[in-house]
Amino acid sequence: MDQRQKPESGGISRFAMECAASAATGAMGAAVAVGGLQGGIGWNEAGPEPGTFPFAVGLIIVAGSLGTLVQALRSRDDGVFLDAVRLRRVAAFFGPMAAFVALSLPLGLYVASALYLAGVMALQGGYRLRSAVPVGLGVAVLLWLVFETWFQVPLLKGPVEAWLGLA
């Protein structure tokens, strides 16, 4: 009966991804429409109430998401969206990046960048620590020079900068 080929183990089919994307955009549309309702969608002395426009936009998003879902169901593209190899590549890039963002909240951007760079170079790039650490520190110092000194735009700082007396 089922002639469709199941995607290989560990992979995600394009069809599943299309449906997931439609669901996500649809949910956002619904949230926007509800938010619009809270702002009021009637008419007052200043013209249309502030929620009118978001409400309409939210409804169009929901309708459009239904449209993309219908398209996905009709074409039923069972090609592979991400196989296991590619999924691993994406995760290997995204994981450290998310960790960098999480680390930069308590530690500040400079320290987190140095750690992130040195970490990725050492763990994924196969560099020895004696070259990874200087590169990480060097890029952090360069960032400092560009942002704090040259353009005078402050970046997020943490306890280390305070300890060094820089913040």
Added chain:
Amino acid sequence: MDNLAHLVDGFGTVLSGYHLMLMVLGVMLGILVGVLPGLGAPNGVSLLLPLTFAMDPVSAIILLSCMYWGALFGGSTTSILFNIPGEPSSVATTFDGYPMARAGQAARALTLAFLSAGFGALAGVVVITLLSGWVAQFALRFSSPEFFAVYFLAFASFVGMGSGSPVKTVVSMMLGFAFATVGMDTVSGNLRLTFGLADLIKGISFLVAVIGLFGIGELILTMEEGLRFDGIRARVGLRDVGRAMRELPRQWLALLRSVLVGCWMGITPGGPTAASFMSYGLARRFARRKDGFGKGDPAGIVSPEAADHSAGTCAILPMLALGVPGSATAAVMMGGLMIWGLTPGPMLFIDQPDFVWGLIASMYLGNVVAVALVLATVPLFSTILRIPFAVIGPVIVVVCFAGAYTVANSPFDMGLVLAFSVAGYVFKRLDYPIAPLVLAMVLGDKAEDAFRQSMIMSGGDLSVFWSNALVGSITTLGLAMLAWPLIGRLTSIKARTRRTAGAERPD
């Protein structure tokens, strides 16, 4: 001739040591951004924009626009030498540029690309010089309904003219509008769509969205492909430039056609990417010998490059004169204009002639500077791509997040970039167009204000959008654009049913 006098004044503003230095800096940064995967023109301009908040607007726009030109050139360099388009708009250049470079003619491919790109850009600036005064004069007659109709037409043409699924275009665009409404409502002062989150009160900046969607999203895509740079080494000498200059006139027909396509797509919101593909397709269709295409035909390099750059420059015209940018990068620059306290639109030509004509004059100079610099620095920038990705990748990531933080000094924005990057990656893989989303985020407030003011003018009557011949024809054209995909589908269904009916009949 009024325009010429203004242009001379503009050159007077631009020809200072400081501005020439900014041009060189902008072009160099642009080439760097264009060469590096993940960092494209819209993203590069977004990263640089917060650093220009304190600058004088003329200097700031010179820096940003020159970065744009540089990025367009940088994108072509990697297309030809590495078969990796640095910019979406230089994808079409890989078709013939890389084969020619592989055949040992890298210098010829590069010089042909750069010179035809420079020609396209200059043609685009000439079009802007000639048309801008006139377009602005015309647009002075606009009031709120006309402005809303123009925005409507711009967005409708994304749906009607876009290459992808129209429904996906609508979803992406409307998400952009939704993001634009988050935060303080400019008319009533109420908070909207903040869902009780204090971090959302200031709204979602389009810069943060661009950095996530274009920058990091593109990087994830590059990583997924398993990046490998097998570049071709090239050095461009003066003799190569001379030879390409002699070769270029033989491509006059392709050049002319590409410039026409490019200017049209740049002024209407088709954008450089669509222009370059269209121009490449036309070159192939009209070629006397088609077998050379894909194997390094010079017309296959000249056509997309000239169209790409003329579209890129022409995209500035509707941004300045109407406040409707013709490309994603122009949208970001227009956001910059608003941050610097300028209002894009016809009044800009009257209130800020120094700014407008300074920018136009800088486009002439900036593109000449860009051609010279890019020819001189090809070896330098292709070395950068040889730095292992385990080093350059994280550096790009760090620069993107630092740039996002500088937009509003908000750590929350870094989380938003992460979310937008996932969305950008998934959207790109599933062929949701991203440019309409960015355009909607930049224009959202203005479009909504125009709509609300028109509604107040008419007391809630939609017929205000047909109240005179001008606004009526723009609105109707917009509706036609929206209906275009439907009409196309109906006719194809009719043709298909006729064919199947015809197939069933013969017994």
